[in-house]
Amino acid sequence: MKIAVTAASGQLGSSIAKQLINELGKQDVIGIARSPKKANHLGIEIRKGDYDSRQELDLALKDIDVVLLVSGMAEPQKRIQQHRNVIETAKVNGIKKIVYTSIIGDEKNTSFAPIVQSNRQTELDIKNSGLEWVIGRNGIYIEPDLDYLDNYIKEGEIRNCAGKGKCAYTSRKELGYAYTKMLVEGTHNGHTYNLSGEPISQKKLTEYINSVYHTELVYNSISVKDYCAERKEALGEFLGSVISGIYEAIHNGTYNVASDFEKATGRPHQSAIEMIRELKISDNN
């Protein structure tokens, strides 16, 4: 069985590819990447595949049995079409099963909703494709908070609009483990899983970071309006509204969800503090 992983040059795609290689060996895992050079470190066959190019995807999906579609990064309407390009070329090439990395979230009420809607549209497109399918709805990655740690330390605080809302974080490594199982094991076909860990508040997240990194951060909540303005100023209109929309959704309780991780993998998701400890160690190596 040959399995292709799209966006293999990215952090989630490469995590999935690495864990698949451990499970199946290098010969049965193919990476597809818009920037193939960035995926060469995986040591497997890498085929060129930009989501905007049906031609490239058509070649990249030859002789593949199962494809893992990593959600793209473009603005929502463009992203839907990019995902359709993968689904359509998968059909044409006789692929049997498609596994999609979607997102947990609310389709209304926040400035992150258009992204969630686009992911739900792709879920529908996949269900209507006639292929076997499995959908993972990813929790929020915990890594960006640790990547941002130097800024938090400079400011002495973690500041956002989540308030007391809880968020079920995950990590790309945990997701890689789950998607490997969902790709290889037939029992998951036709299921949609929330792939996330224990829901924790921002205060708890701050305490965990302090205990692992020996920092003295405090958590401060600000209004949705102020946070949205601040993020747009720092990150621009599109990314700023995506990020503030995520914290608004955490505030609204959207990410305080039950996890299906154990159904997907047969083991519990790592705890939040375990993920933080492990990411600190891998950062130091």
Ligand SMILES: NC(=O)c1ccc[n+]([C@@H]2O[C@H](COP(=O)([O-])OP(=O)(O)OC[C@H]3O[C@@H](n4cnc5c(N)ncnc54)[C@H](OP(=O)(O)O)[C@@H]3O)[C@@H](O)[C@H]2O)c1
């Ligand atoms: N759950 C969360 O908290 C969360 C947070 C952020 C993003 N996401 C979603 O999860 C996805 C994967 O995250 P990540 O951590 O792997 O992000 P990442 O490390 O930034 O990688 C993004 C990947 O998408 C690829 N890509 C972008 N546009 C493409 C196109 N037109 N055709 C083919 N590939 C394209 C990039 O290719 P290049 O190497 O060529 O740029 C890269 O491989 C993201 O794309 C986004 O949809 C989820």
